[in-house]
Each structure stands twice: as C-alpha cells, then as structure tokens.
Amino acid sequence: MKKNTLVTAFAPASIGNVGVGFDMLGLAIAGAGDKVSARQVDKAGVTIKEVRGLDGEIHAELSSRADENTASIAAQALLDEAGIEMGVELVVYKGVPLQSGMGSSAASAVAAVVAVNQLLDRPLPTERLLAPALQGEKFASGGLHADNVAPSLVGGLVLCPQVLLPQMISVTPPKHVSSVLIHPELQVNTAESRGKLLTEYSIEQWLTQQGYLAGFIAACEQNDVELFAQCLRDTVIEPQRAASVPCFAAVKAAAMRSKAYGCSLSGSGPSIFAICADADAAALADAMSKACSEAGFECQAWVSNMDAPGATFETST
Numbered sequence: 001m002k003k004n005t006l007v008t009a010f011a012p013a014s015i016g017n018v019g020v021g022f023d024m025l026g027l028a029i030a031g032a033g034d035k036v037s038a039r040q041v042d043k044a045g046v047t048i049k050e051v052r053g054l055d056g057e058i059h060a061e062l063s064s065r066a067d068e069n070t071a072s073i074a075a076q077a078l079l080d081e082a083g084i085e086m087g088v089e090l091v092v093y094k095g096v097p098l099q100s101g102m103g104s105s106a107a108s109a110v111a112a113v114v115a116v117n118q119l120l121d122r123p124l125p126t127e128r129l130l131a132p133a134l135q136g137e138k139f140a141s142g143g144l145h146a147d148n149v150a151p152s153l154v155g156g157l158v159l160c161p162q163v164l165l166p167q168m169i170s171v172t173p174p175k176h177v178s179s180v181l182i183h184p185e186l187q188v189n190t191a192e193s194r195g196k197l198l199t200e201y202s203i204e205q206w207l208t209q210q211g212y213l214a215g216f217i218a219a220c221e222q223n224d225v226e227l228f229a230q231c232l233r234d235t236v237i238e239p240q241r242a243a244s245v246p247c248f249a250a251v252k253a254a255a256m257r258s259k260a261y262g263c264s265l266s267g268s269g270p271s272i273f274a275i276c277a278d279a280d281a282a283a284l285a286d287a288m289s290k291a292c293s294e295a296g297f298e299c300q301a302w303v304s305n306m307d308a309p310g311a312t313f314e315t316s317t
Contacts, residue, residue, distance in 0.1 A: 004039060004040070005039065005040065005119070005316060005317070006037055006038070006039045006315075006316070006317045007037065007038050007039075007115050007118040007119060007313065007315065007316045008035055008036070008037040008038075008115060008313075008314045008315045008316075009035065009036055009038075009111045009112075009114035009115035009118070009311055009312065009313050009314060010033050010034070010035050010111060010311065010312050010314050011033050011034055011035075011036075011106075011107045011108075011109075011110035011111035011114065011152045011153070011310070011311040012028045012029060012030065012032065012033040012107065012151075012152055012155070012308060012309070012310065012311070013028075013029050013032040013033050013095075013096045013100075013102040013103050013104070013107055013152070013302075014026050014027060014028050014029060014102065014103035014106060014107070014147075014148045014151045014152045015027040015029060015102070015103075015151075015179065015181060015266040015267070015271075015273045016101065016103060016147045016148045016266055016267030016268075017147055017234070017237065017264070017265075017266070017267060018147075018157070018232075018264075018273075019232055019233060019234040019238065019262055019263075019264030019265075019273075020209075020212050020213050020216045020231060020232055020233060020234060020262075021147070021159070021213050021216070022147075022209075022234070022236065022237050023143075023145040023147055023161075023162065024145070024146075024147055024159060024160055024161035024162070025147055025157070025158070025159055025160075025171075025213070025216075026103070026146070026147035026148055026149075026150055026151040026152075026157075026158050026160065027151050027156070027157050027158075027179060027273075027306065027308075028151040028152060028154075028155045028156055028157075028158075028304075028308040028309065028310055029102070029179060029181055029302055029304040029308055030302065030304040030305065030308040030309070031302045031303075031304065032095055032096055032102065032302055033095050033096060033107050033111070033152075034071075034092065034093060034094055034095050034096055034104070034107040034108045034111045035054070035092075035093040035095065035111055035314070036071050036090055036091070036092050036093070036108065036111035036112045036114075036115045037090065037091040037093075037115060038075070038088055038089070038090050038112070038115040038116045038118075038119055039088070039089050039119075040086060040087060040088060040089075040119050041087040041088065041089045042087055043087045044085060044086070044087050045066065045076065045087060045088075046066050046072045046075045046076045046079070046087075046088045046089075046090065046116075047066055047072070047087075047088070047089050047090070048064040048065070048066055048069055048071065048072050048089075048090045048091070048092060049064070049089050049090065049091050050064060050091055050092075051063075051064050051069070051091075051092040051093075051094065052091065052092070052093050052094070053093070053094055053095070054093050054094070054095040059092075059094050061098060062092070062094065062098070064092075068139075069092065069108070070105040070106075070108045070109040070112075070136035070137060070139055070140050071090055071092045071108040071109060071111065071112035071136060072090055072112065072136075073109070073135055073136040073139050074108075074109035074110075074112045074113050074132050074133045074134075074135055074136030074137075075088055075090060075112040075113060075115075075116045075132075075136075077113075077131070077132035077133075077135035077136070078112075078113045078116050078117060078124070078129065078132040078133075079116070080132070081124065081128065081131060081132050082120060082124055084120065086119075088116055088119065090112060090115075090116075092108055092111075092112075094108070095107075096108075097183055097187075097300075098187060099187035099188055099189055099190065100183050100187070100188075100270065100271050101183075101188060101190075101265060101266040101267035101268055101269045101270060101271040102181070102183060102266060102267070102271050103148030103149075103151075103152055103267065104140075105136065105137055105139075105140030105141065105148075105190075106133070106136075106137050106148035106149040106152050107148075107152050108136065109132075109133040109134075109135075109136030109137050109149065110129075110133045110149060110152040110153050110310075110311050111311060112133075112136065113129045113132050113133045113136075114129065114153075114311045114312075114313055115313070117129060118313055118316065126153065126154065127166060127168070128166075129153060130146065130149065130150060130153060130165070130166045130168060131165075131166050133149045133152075133153060134146060134149055134165075137149050140190065140191070141190045141191055141194065142190075142191040142194060142195075143194065144162060144165070145162060146158075146160040146162070146165060146168070147160060147267075148267065150168045151310065152310060152311060153168070153310050153311050154168055154170065154310040154311075155307065155308055155309040155310030155311075156170055156171075156172075156306065156307045156308065156309075156310070157170070157171045157172070157173050157220070157306055157307075158170055158171065159171050159217065171217060171220050172220055172221075173220050173228070173306040173307075174219065174220060174223045174224065174225045174228050175223055176277060176278045176279075177225070177228075177261070177275060177276070177277065177278065177306050178275070178276060178277070178278045178281040178303055178304060178305055178306065179273055179274070179275050179303070179304045179305075179306060180255075180260075180273065180274045180275075180276065180281055180284050180285045180288060180301065180302070180303050180304075181266060181271055181272070181273045181301065181302045181303075181304070182251065182271065182272050182273075182285070182288045182289055182292055182299045182300065182301045182302075183270070183271045183299055183300045183301075184245065184247055184270050184271070184272070184292050184297040184298070184299045185297055185298045185299065186245065186246075186269075186270035186297060187270065188241075188244055188245070188268050188269045188270050189268075190267065190268045193241060193244065193268035193269075194268065196240070197237065197240055197241075198240065201236060205235065205236055208235055208236075209234070209235055209236045211231075212231045212232075212233055212234075212235070213231070215227055215230065215231035216228065216231040216232060219231060225261070225277075228261060228275075229261035229262060232261055232262025232264075232275060233262055233264070234264050238264050238265055241265055241268055241269055242265070244268075244269060244270070245265065245269040245270040245272070246295065246296075246297070247270075247272075247291070247292045247295035247296070247297050248265065248269065248270075248272060250291045250292070250294065250295045251263070251272050251288050251291045251292050251295070252264075252272065252274075253291070254287045254288055254290065254291035255272075255274040255284060255287065255288050255291075257287070258276075258280065258283060258284045258287040258288075259276055259277065259280045259283075259284065260274035260275065260276045260280075260284055261274075261275045261276055261277075262274065262275055263275075263288075272288065272292075274288065275306075278305075281303045282303065285301045285302075285303050288301065289301050
C-alpha cells in the first residue's frame, strides 16, 4: 500500500470469562469499542502519534510511548509475525473505559493489528492476527489469555482455551438470547486482580466448574436454554472478586429478579453482565442500571445480540 495512506480499524469491547469460562470464553458486544488509524512512514518501527478519546480530545491517562501501549506493542508483533520491516505511525481512539472489565486493552490491540495488516502488500489471514494481538494484551494483563482478544477479533461467543491457542472456536448460543452489560464508574486493575486469585483449588471445585462449562457448551450446541441458564455460573472466580465491586451483589440480585439466565462480573470487573431472552433485555438493562445507581454508582449500559461482529476495517484514505 502507498505511503501516507491512512487506514482505520474498529474493534469491539468484550465480556471476558462469560462467568463460566475463566480465561477461555469471551463474548463480543455491540456499541462500544476502540479505533486505531495506521499510516506507513519512513522511520522504522511503530510509533504512536497520539491517543485520543472518541470525542477527539487527547486521552490524559494512556501513554503514547510505543513500549507502553497495547496497540503499538501488538502492531510491532504483527510486523514481526509477517517478517516485514517498515515504519508505522498510529493514532489510537479510545472508546472502551480503562480498567473496566470490557477488554479495553484487547480492543486497542486488535484494532491496531487489523489496521496495520491492511498496510501490508499481502495481509495475513484473520487467524494469524490473534498471536500479535495477544502480545499487546499480555503487556496490560500479564498473561496470554484470549478471552477478550478473540471475540474482539472475530465476534460472537468464542471458546479459546490457552492450551488450544491459536485456535479460536466460535460457539453458537441458544436462539433469541441477548447480553446486557453495565459499567459502573469504577476501575479494577486486571493484573492486580489476577495476582490476588488463589492458585490452588480442591478437586471438588475443579470438577464443579468444569461441569458447568461443559454443560454450557452443550447447551449452546443443543439450543437448550434451560441447561444454558443452569450452567451460566461461576463458583470459583466470582466469589473471590465480588467484594472489589461494591454494587455487584445488588446488581446481580436485580438481574436475577428480572429474568436473567445468569449474571456475573465481566472479566475482573467492575463491569457486570447478564444474559437473557431478547424480549427481556431492555427491562433487564433498566433494572441493573437502577440497582447500580441506588448503590451509589453511575453507570453506562449496552444491550447486544450474542452474535455481535468482531473487528472491522473501516476506512482507507
């Protein structure tokens, strides 16, 4: 592609873990995400010109140093993966709140690799973009888990256990089901949250959670909403993280009263998701938002189909 051609990509936010699948199950959401614009330049390596919010204002909290931003780290990893030496300048537009449990670092990394991939004479296939995007995510979260990166890249509900990477297995959820996500005005540092988790669990805990995950995947395969709801639960990680989100108990109780199939933290929180019948989604979002507000926290809310799209190549000028 010619120098000075500007390409822009969008990558959606995501729900990490989806409750039942710690580090290996993720879900793309519609309505929130990051954009990254990329341009080939003469100076070798990847640089960031600036980081802005979607409102166009300079983002005060994120570094524009190439070794401190998930977008530039992922972009450089993509060039390394492709075996190409070139100069690339990025502009990052943040739409996902920081430390939100909505895959903020993953969205930047994915948008960057999708944009830079379009600068290549021979763009890599989508599945080859996962590994470089994970390098950006690793910088932010401290681990190579793909539960935010994979759905942000390919969309929908994705099973992506570390042992099978770089495979991404798209899972078809039961029909007529939606996700609801609310983001309280709080922050939870993912790396710090992970560091506080227990490292040893009983065989009973392990078998229980494995059973729920297996049942959840089977429910999706069989379009069995009752089994889906029975298995959409986290008995291992959620109890350890719930106290870090003061409004979680109230929001979850409101969700379950409002016909949610299940409700849990998105990633390490503070965002909270629920899954429900399409017809109940709007009322569920209102109930969860009201409970969050009554607990003393303002929040944003998103309602998404379970097949929300992944990253898209938006413009070339």
